[in-house]
Amino acid sequence: MLSSSIGIALLLSAISVSAQVNLLTDINQISRSWGQVSVYADNEEDYFGVEYVGLPDGCQIESASTLQRHAQRFPTSYIDDGVNDQQFADKLSNFTKAASGNSSVGLFTGPLSFLNGYQYIMQDTGLLTGIGAITEFQSGVSFWNRYGRTLFNASLAQLAYNSTIDNGTARPPVVIRTTSQSRIQNTQISWSLGFFGPSFRTIASPTLANWTAPFERVVIPEGGTENNTLASYDSCFNDYSALGYMGDDDIFTYLPKYLGAATKRMQKYAPSGFSFNYNDTYAMQSICAYEYNYIGMSDFCFLFTADEWAGFENTLDMEYYYDYSYGNPTGRAQGIGYLQELIARLEHVYITSSNSSVNSTIDNNAATFPLGQPFYADFSHDDIIISVLTAMSMDYFKDPPSLSQYPPNPNRHFNLANLTPFGARLITETIGCSVPDPAPVKDFRTQYTPTQYGYDADNATYKFIRMRLNNGVLPLNTIRGGGCGTANDGRVDGMCELSAFIASQATAYELSNYDFACFGNYTIANLTSGQDYDGAATMASY
Structure with missing residues (x-):
């Protein structure tokens, strides 16, 4: 009876504190507050302000080109x-081991009881998790459904890419990188x-026999100093100096601004002798995200308010804005x-010499760099997507986090x-139209067949570019210079x-000033x- 009363008292105490601070318990909302380690979800098509x-x-x-980020890792x-994260885990482990069997040392209580x-x-290997593989598999299916069906004029109930044409002729293998x-x-x-x-x-096909026959891989070395547009930091040496960690440094100056109340709250449930600091509380948020992306659950996830999760997101936004x-x-x-490669594909030209990270x-x-493929798929990192948008001068994103x-x-x-x-994906669509100024259409329409809305390849002589980021249509009219229009015209x-x-x-x-930026x-x-x-980086600035 006594133990039951104590348990109820602890529960009521935890509920009281939770009620006071309104802890966020909706994991769908929480998991979309983790910056670059957030769970993938399509943006609404008009998310970036494009209404039609x-x-x-x-x-x-x-044609469609996807720059595909890896998924959960x-x-x-x-x-x-x-x-x-590991430092906090070690600190916790060392404390609980030392306290084991010592009745004079208390226990973590309330919502932190699980820490006992x-x-x-986890280990800091950066390896793709099983959940990450699922995300990429879904992305590959989605790419077929949205683009493959119409690009290859899919037959009735066709589920995926077919490496032969209707007359039985084999298609040339698709090159992916x-x-x-x-x-x-x-x-x-997983995407493939x-x-x-x-x-x-x-x-x-239980053995998945010959499943790679429809495509050929180009594997570009990463981890040395070689040119690689999909890991361009390898050949940009200044990224390995203090310059490459400007955003990381910003994180730790922001922690006291948003984790003060949370750190005090955690301390209420800590035994004597264990002191939470800002880095510990930050690690608890991070561990929540990584455990969820690894095993789909975590007891760390329901300890914070919506504002505290927004603060966590902001630390990661500032990291990437000031790093990439x-x-x-x-x-x-x-x-x-990568932008040079994208333009080369659009112009159907090879790149025979390099003045950047191009190999x-x-x-x-x-x-290894075919031209005229119906689709291209390049597999890369989150920072590359951010830097490509920056290199394009898409000023919609020139909005620094506070x-x-x-x-x-x-x-x-x-x-x-x-x-x-x-699992992010930056997709560039090449669109053919029969008139030079087609009337915009406000709402999305499923394209059940290529010709459903009057498309005729023989008459589609007017070509356009449209880009999507995680399904949201990007505002190309915010590219600096007005070449694709402005907020007021186009x-x-x-x-x-x-x-x-x-x-x-x-x-x-x-504008990139590549040589000085990377080697100056x-x-x-x-x-x-x-x-x-x-x-x-401009020489006049330093």
Whole structure:
């Protein structure tokens, strides 16, 4: 009876504290507050402010390029990631081991009672998790459903890509690219299982025999100093200096601004002798995210308020803005290589020499850099997507996260949960239309067949570009210079005439100032000042 009364008292105490601070318990909302480690969810098509998201009459997508981020992974060996999490886990383990059998040392109580027997179950390997493989499989299926069906004029009830044409002729293998890193290769494998469909064929294939026959992989080395547009930091040496950690440094100056109340709250349930600090509380939020992305559950997830989760998201937004976007002098340089490849594919030209992270020995021939494929799939990292958008001067995202505001502005444009969650994908669509200025269509329309809304490939001589980020149509009219229109003129459906889009990127390399940004001898006196460098280093600035 006594133990029951004590248990009820502890529960009532926990409920009382929870009621006072309104702890967030909706895991769907929580898991969309984790920045670049958020669970994937499609953005609404108009999320980025483009109100007309339908495909116009007489138009159809004629090719699609996806820059696909890996999905859920284990933590990595960075201080603000796996290292800080491990340090908290070690601190906790050392305390509970020392306290074991010592009746004079109390226990964690209330919502932290689970810590008395807790064991940290992860390592900072950065490997793709099983849940991550599922996310990528779903992404491959989704890409087939949205693009593959119409690009390849799918037959009735066709489930996935077919490597033969209707007359029995074999299609040439599709070339897809990945880096050599384990989680990127496993991302490519999982995505390909979804798109090419060997595990749900009409005739089951238990051995998945010859399932890779429809495609060829180009594996670009990652981890050294080689050129690799899908891991461009390898060849941008200044990213390995203090410049590459500007955003990481911002995190730890922000923790006291938003975790004060949470840290005090945790301390109420801690035994004598165990002191929570800001880094510990931050680690608890991070461990929640990584455990959920590993095993789909975590007792750390329901200990924080909505504002505290918003603060957590903001730390990651500032990290990436000041490491890879306009807030870092190498931001443009790290994205310019992939942008050059994208333009080369649109112009149907090889790249025979490199002035960036492009590996011209790969991009100068049809075997490893084919032109004219109906679709392209490149498997990469979140920071590359951010840097590509920066190199493009898509100024919609030139919206620096506040280094001091708490709670942060919920309407800010640079929010990683919507930009680069696990499994993020930046898709460039080439659209053919029968008229030069097709009337925009407000609402999305499912394209059941390529010709449903009047598209005729023979008459679709007018070409446009449209881009999507996690399903949301990107506002190409915010590209600096107005080549794709502005907020006050031009198209309202995110489409930009092909030659105008290419022209809008004519100065992108010059703006990146690649050689100086990546190899120049310069320093920044105050790495956490919040200065916006427009994503580039100029000699006049240092």
